[in-house]
Amino acid sequence: MQLTHLITQSIVACTVATLAVAxxxxxxxxxxxxxxxxxxxxxxxxxxxLDYEPSGDALFSHYxxxxxxxxxxxxxxxxxxxxxxxxxxxxxxxxWGYPIAQSAGTGVELWAWMYRTESIEPNWKALTNALSGLxxxxxxxxxxxxxxxxxxxxxxEGFYNEQADPMHERQDDPSDDSELRYGSLPHESVCTENLxxxxxxLPCKAKAGVSTLLNAHKLYDTNFHSMxxxxxxxxxxxxxxxxxxxxxxxxxxxxxxxxxxxxxEWSFQSLFDRKIERSCAVASLSxxxxxxPTITEDNAWQIFxxxxxxxxxxVGEETRQVAVYDLAKxxxxxxxxxxxxxxxxLFPLQPSFPPFFAHRYFTGYGQERGGLTVNIVNQNPxxxxxxxxxxxxxxxxKLYLHTLKVSVTWGQDxxxxxxxxxxxxxPAVDRSRPSVLEMWLTLPPNxxxxxxxxxxxxxxxxxxxxxxxxxxxxxx
Amino acid sequence: MPSTRxxxxxxxxxxxxxxxxxxxxxxSFATPSTPTADVVDGFxxxxxxxxxxxxxxCTSRFxxxxxxxxxxxxxxxxxxxxxxxxxxxxxxxxxxxxxxxxNKFPATVFNNAARLLDLYGENVEVDYxxxxxxxxxxxxxxxxxxxxxVSYLVGxxxxxxxxxxAKLSSIMKxxxxxxxxxxxxxxxxxxxxxxxxxxxxxxxxxxxxTGHGGNEFLKFQDxxxxxxxxLADAFEQMWExxxxxxxxxxxxxxxxxxxxxxxxxxxxxxxxxxxxLSLSITFAPQHHTDFDIGVAVIDSYTYYNLEFLENxxxxxxxTLKQLVCIRFMRSHELSLPMKPPALTNSPFRSRSLIPMxxxxxxxxxxxxxxxxxxxxxxxxxxESGPGHKLTLRT
Numbered sequence: 001m002q003l004t005h006l007i008t009q010s011i012v013a014c015t016v017a018t019l020a021v022a023x024x025x026x027x028x029x030x031x032x033x034x035x036x037x038x039x040x041x042x043x044x045x046x047x048x049x050l051d052y053e054p055s056g057d058a059l060f061s062h063y064x065x066x067x068x069x070x071x072x073x074x075x076x077x078x079x080x081x082x083x084x085x086x087x088x089x090x091x092x093x094x095x096w097g098y099p100i101a102q103s104a105g106t107g108v109e110l111w112a113w114m115y116r117t118e119s120i121e122p123n124w125k126a127l128t129n130a131l132s133g134l135x136x137x138x139x140x141x142x143x144x145x146x147x148x149x150x151x152x153x154x155x156x157e158g159f160y161n162e163q164a165d166p167m168h169e170r171q172d173d174p175s176d177d178s179e180l181r182y183g184s185l186p187h188e189s190v191c192t193e194n195l196x197x198x199x200x201x202l203p204c205k206a207k208a209g210v211s212t213l214l215n216a217h218k219l220y221d222t223n224f225h226s227m228x229x230x231x232x233x234x235x236x237x238x239x240x241x242x243x244x245x246x247x248x249x250x251x252x253x254x255x256x257x258x259x260x261x262x263x264x265e266w267s268f269q270s271l272f273d274r275k276i277e278r279s280c281a282v283a284s285l286s287x288x289x290x291x292x293p294t295i296t297e298d299n300a301w302q303i304f305x306x307x308x309x310x311x312x313x314x315v316g317e318e319t320r321q322v323a324v325y326d327l328a329k330x331x332x333x334x335x336x337x338x339x340x341x342x343x344x345x346l347f348p349l350q351p352s353f354p355p356f357f358a359h360r361y362f363t364g365y366g367q368e369r370g371g372l373t374v375n376i377v378n379q380n381p382x383x384x385x386x387x388x389x390x391x392x393x394x395x396x397x398k399l400y401l402h403t404l405k406v407s408v409t410w411g412q413d414x415x416x417x418x419x420x421x422x423x424x425x426x427p428a429v430d431r432s433r434p435s436v437l438e439m440w441l442t443l444p445p446n447x448x449x450x451x452x453x454x455x456x457x458x459x460x461x462x463x464x465x466x467x468x469x470x471x472x473x474x475x476x
Numbered sequence: 477m478p479s480t481r482x483x484x485x486x487x488x489x490x491x492x493x494x495x496x497x498x499x500x501x502x503x504s505f506a507t508p509s510t511p512t513a514d515v516v517d518g519f520x521x522x523x524x525x526x527x528x529x530x531x532x533x534c535t536s537r538f539x540x541x542x543x544x545x546x547x548x549x550x551x552x553x554x555x556x557x558x559x560x561x562x563x564x565x566x567x568x569x570x571x572x573x574x575x576x577x578x579n580k581f582p583a584t585v586f587n588n589a590a591r592l593l594d595l596y597g598e599n600v601e602v603d604y605x606x607x608x609x610x611x612x613x614x615x616x617x618x619x620x621x622x623x624x625x626v627s628y629l630v631g632x633x634x635x636x637x638x639x640x641x642a643k644l645s646s647i648m649k650x651x652x653x654x655x656x657x658x659x660x661x662x663x664x665x666x667x668x669x670x671x672x673x674x675x676x677x678x679x680x681x682x683x684x685x686t687g688h689g690g691n692e693f694l695k696f697q698d699x700x701x702x703x704x705x706x707l708a709d710a711f712e713q714m715w716e717x718x719x720x721x722x723x724x725x726x727x728x729x730x731x732x733x734x735x736x737x738x739x740x741x742x743x744x745x746x747x748x749x750x751x752x753l754s755l756s757i758t759f760a761p762q763h764h765t766d767f768d769i770g771v772a773v774i775d776s777y778t779y780y781n782l783e784f785l786e787n788x789x790x791x792x793x794x795t796l797k798q799l800v801c802i803r804f805m806r807s808h809e810l811s812l813p814m815k816p817p818a819l820t821n822s823p824f825r826s827r828s829l830i831p832m833x834x835x836x837x838x839x840x841x842x843x844x845x846x847x848x849x850x851x852x853x854x855x856x857x858x859e860s861g862p863g864h865k866l867t868l869r870t
Contacts, residue, residue, distance in 0.1 A: 088575070126666040133668020136602050140666075191575035192583050193602040206598075216598060220575050220583040466607060467537055467570075467697035 023051035024065040026203050028283050030210040033291040034338075036352050037095040038258040038345045039223060040266055044210060044251040045101070046202055049244045051236070065282060067201040069134055070247060074231055077127040078115035080178045081158055082231040084131060084139075085109045086190040089224035089254070093357040101250055104226050105476065107186040108137055113156050113178040124181045136193040142183030145395060148436045151424045153390035154180050158233040182392065186474035190227065192216040198227055201249060209280030209327060210288065213272040214251060224254040262344045267337035276334040279327035286327040288336060294320060300341040305330075355380045356387075356443075362475075363452070370397070373452040375409070378443040385443040386421070389451060392476060393435040395428040396458040403454035406439070411447030418442060419449065430458065528680050529673060530555045531618070533568040535609060535687030537697040542771040543762055545573045546587040547686045547778040549595035554785045555682065566617060566673060568604040570687075570697050580768055587774040587782070589766040603670050611702045617673055619713045620663040686775070 031043040050066040063071060074082055085104035112127060114120050124147065132139035156178070195216050199206050206214050219225055228250045236242040257266045268275050279286050291313065293299060307323035314320075327334065356378050363371035372393070378385045393399060406419055419441055426436040443449050466473070532555070534541075534548035552567055574585050574596045584594045604613060663672060675681060687694050693701040762772035763779040 129664070129666035130668055133603075133670040136605070136670075138606055138608050141607070189572035189575055189606065191572055192596055192598070193600050193605070196599050196601060216583045216596075217581075217594075467699035 024063070025049045026065045026280075026283050027285040028204075028210050028280060028287075029285070030213070030288045031100060031291065032289070032336075033100070034264060034293055035096045035254070036348055038256070038264045038347065039096070040255040040257055040264075040271070041096070041100070042253050042255060042271070043100055044214065044249075046211065046249040048203070048247045048249075049234070050247075051242060052245050053243065065203045066245070066247060070201060070229070070231060071245075073127065073130045073134070077123040077130065078117055078120070079112045079123075079127055079231070080115055080233065081113040081156055082127075083109075083111050083228070084135070084230075085226060085228040086135075086137065086188070086194050087224075087226040088190045088220075089222070089226075091224055092254075093354050094351045096254065097352060097354050099252065101226075101228075101252055104228065105184060105186065107184060107474070108139060108188040108190075109182075109184040110139060110142060111154060111180060111182040113158075113180055115178050120179060128183070135197050137188055138185065141185055145432060146185075146392070146434055147181055147183045148392040148426070148434055149180055150182055150390050150392075150436060150438055152388050152422065152438050152440060154182065156232075157230075184392070184476065186476055190225070191220060195219070195227060195251075198229070198249065198251075201229070201247075203282050204280035208278045209283055209286050210276065211280070212276050212278075213268060213274055215272045215274055218255075218272050219251065219253055222253040222255050224252075226250075226252045228252075258345050263340065263342065264345050265337070265339040268335045276327060276330075276332060278332055279330075283327075288325040288327065288334075290323040290325075290336070290338070292321045292323055294318070298342075302339055302341075304337045304339075353377075353379060356385055364454075367457060369454065369456055371403075371452060371454040372397075373450060376441070376443060376449045376451070378445060378447055378449070381446050383445055385445075387441050387443060389437070389439045389441060391437045393428070393437070393455070394473070394475060395430050395432070395434055396460060396464075396473070397435070397455040397475065398428065398458055399435045399437075399453055399455045401425060401427070401453075403452075404437075405450070405452050406441070407450055408444060408447050409450045411444055419444075526676055526679055528560050528564060528682070529675050530560050530565045530682045531568075531673065531684070532565065533609070533614065533683075533685040533687075534570055535568075535685065535694060535696045535702075537571040539571075539573060539576055539578050540771050541571070541688075542573050542585075542769065543587075543774050544686045545569055545571065546585050546595060546774050548684065549585050549600075550587045550774070550778055550782050551684045552600070553593075553595055553597075554782065558785075558788075559790050562599075562601045563670070565601075566603050566671070567601065568609045568614065569602050570606065570609040572606065578770075580770075586766065586769065587778070589764055589768075589773060591766070591768075601670065607697075609697060611696050611700050611706065614696075614702065615706060615710050616662040617671065618710045620667075620672065686778070 025048070027045075027047045029045045031041075031045070033041045035041055048066050050063070050071075070082075073079070086108050087104045087106050090106060091099055091103050110128065110131065112124070114124055114127075117123070121144075125143070128142045129140045131137075195214065199211065199214060202211050204211055206212055228248075230246075230248040230250075232246055232248075234244050234246045236244050255266070255271055257264055257270065260270075289311075290303060290307070292303070293301065295301065303323060307325055308329065309324040309326065311322045311324055312319050313322055325334070325336065356376075358374055358376045360372070360374040363373050372391075374389065374391075376387065376389070404425075408419065420439055421442055422440040424436070424438040426433070428435040437453070439451065441449060441451075530551075532548050532551050534544045536544040548567070548569060552565065555565060556562070573579060574583050581591070583596060585596045586593070587595055604617075673681070685694060687696065688698075689695055689701075693703050695701050763774045763776040765772045
């Protein structure tokens with residue numbers, strides 16, 4: 001026993017020594033927030049940072065917390081930034097407002113800033129294949145026929161964060177040394193086999209800390225779930241003397257406690273079927289945040305245990321409270337519980353529309369022709385909102401640019417002549433690249449702007465149909 | 477303390493091979509006769525077999541084929557439990573039933589209406605899924621790799637293994653940019669390790685396929701078929717490339733749900749049998765239905781396989797013969813139209829001695845006429861019965 005203890009101690013000592021050299025850090029957070037329609041938003045975020053020099057060759061020979069699998073992939077294939085999301089369900093903007101983290105489309109989305117070299121195309125292909133193997137997903141289907149290179153919609157989030165304004169002029173473009181590649185698979189399913197390798201990237205796996213709560217059976221029994229990894233180079237200080245590589249892993253879910261109990265109350269046990277048994281020892285920050293609603297007469301709630309610490313955050317004009325639980329200090333096993341003083345939950349009659357949202361749908365009928373329409377709503381009564389609309393349409397929908405119409409279909413006293421500030425359109429090439437449409441629109445206050453375009457459905461060879469051809473194709 | 481050392485992992489595959497060695501006279505495979513080749517061959521044969529691999533394939537798409545996914549995952553669980561790691565398992569699932577919106581129990585797959593064991597669990601790695609499960613990918617995966625030692629050894633032996641010097645040089649020319657990596661065969665150079673069958677010439681491979689099929693073919697996703705000859709050819713090539721030691725394919729051809737009368741299963745071919753220790757092709761009707769999930773959850777073939785396999789562990793001395801006998805007896809007593817014990821075969825055994833063909837009369841009633849409730853009643857009856865006395869038929 002004693003020997004084991006000694007060995008354990010020496011292993012711990014070695015680990016600590018390694019960590020000190022490698023200069024890595026790991027933070028983990030869980031954010032919970034009750035939504036207006038009784039659902040519960042949960043957001044896990046794990047951040048690993050590694051001090052590095054982008055030009056260093058032996059970057060991932062020594063590592064402690066940063067997952068080697070990711071490090072080697074981005075180094076080998078020259079990816080400067082990498083963003084990968086796995087999502088099922090649709091974020092319901094009308095009832096849930098805006099998500100805390102960046103929202104993602106259904107299925108799989110992958111975009112990366114690749115270093116501009118001669119082998120950028122093979123590198124992108126190899127990157128999708130490597131990620132496909134790592135995350136058990138069919139990412140290798142992101143080939144040149146669905147890869148696009150949007151010009152306006154994405155900006156590097158790395159070293160030049162302060163310049164990452166999409167409306168910035170192109171001569172200051174920080175992305176001189178890299179190019180964007182974007183691909184999405186809207187029909188890709190997301191399940192335990194994707195979460196399994198994702199969890200294996202975490203230093204504490206699902207054994208300690210907030211990651212204990214990542215129970216696949218519960219996470220996939222939700223109205224919306226999105227799992228993501230974001231890798232990007234960041235600066236440690238303002239002058240950017242020390243660069244860091246940052247890996248952010250997130251799991252976002254929208255639970256529905258009302259479905260089960262007709263009440264909004266929740267606890268870790270009821271949501272995840274687990275409690276936090278111990279904190280993650282290598283995490284420099286390990287905490288649970290609950291964004292608390294305001295207490296009103298018909299919205300009285302209690303939270304157990306009460307938080308030792310709290311912060312304030314602002315929502316528009318209002319200031320609200322956040323309960324903060326530091327997992328290094330709480331009593332384990334830690335179970336958080338929130339209850340409302342209500343017999344059953346009464347759904348709000350009015351949806352809480354956010355100031356700005358969009359709705360995209362197909363028009364037409366039959367197997368020959370069709371159309372695509374997007375309604376973009378700006379409910380802001382006074383302000384003009386600049387937006388960039390990006391769409392990547394597969395080659396088998398042959399778009400007709402002359403049918404592209406942009407107009408304000410609802411709104412009063414609106415000038416229609418300066419709606420479009422800039423447009424980028426790349427026509428498709430059959431069986432080799434998709435159509436790409438990007439538009440920088442200026443939405444007038446309190447208006448609905450409609451973008452529509454017509455297309456022909458290309459006659460496909462029989463081998464180009466999927467095995468479940470009856471289902472059709474998913475488009476973005 | 478060599479005497480207390482734990483028994484080396486005796487895997488499912490190893491088990492099959494060992495049993496074949498016990499019960500049959502296993503001849504060694506023919507090798508080229510040049511002296512150099514013999515020396516090299518001797519060197520590589522010294523260690524016996526090196527590793528175990530499993531290729532588990534569900535070729536059926538759509539929710540009502542839930543049981544095929546459950547079959548495959550049952551075997552996945554079993555081979556993992558018996559010691560084959562995820563890195564040595566190629567799991568191909570043509571559809572996602574676990575997170576299918578129709579699944580009342582998200583992220584789970586059950587193989588029994590009692591729902592005691594979630595096959596999907598917390599740790600599953602699916603290597604090929606959805607649209608990736610195609611005949612082309614399957615055959616490329618099986619035959620894709622030229623063996624490492626073949627490529628690394630420079631000399632006449634290597635050239636002989638590959639056939640001609642010209643062929644080797646053309647392979648090296650194809651991938652000049654990666655001289656340090658083994659030459660790649662039929663999979664893309666970008667294919668990740670998890671999608672490659674990285675066997676060597678002393679590997680044992682267990683192949684399990686389930687799906688709908690018919691006489692000499694197995695359907696992939698209702699869109700294409702693999703024929704017995706394709707499969708035989710793939711095995712033949714694996715043998716030529718020495719990418720496996722022995723192959724133990726356990727191939728389950730599941731006939732269409734509503735029982736077309738084409739059943740017969742002449743899934744037999746000379747080339748495969750000449751290279752394999754055993755081959756079993758089985759007509760397997762669904763075993764029972766879970767009415768909460770709403771579909772059949774397992775086939776009888778896999779059900780009886782598991783009944784046996786769940787009771788063995790890595791130290792078991794059970795043999796393949798016991799498995800096939802018990803599997804047969806169980807199904808026979810229940811009058812299920814399962815074929816006779818699948819027949820261990822050796823390269824030199826006469827093909828005529830292997831009764832591989834299920835009788836037509838046994839196939840048609842089950843596949844064509846039995847309703848779901850019929851299966852259910854049968855299953856319940858078996859569960860509540862006093863327990864059959866098992867006798868070994870010889």
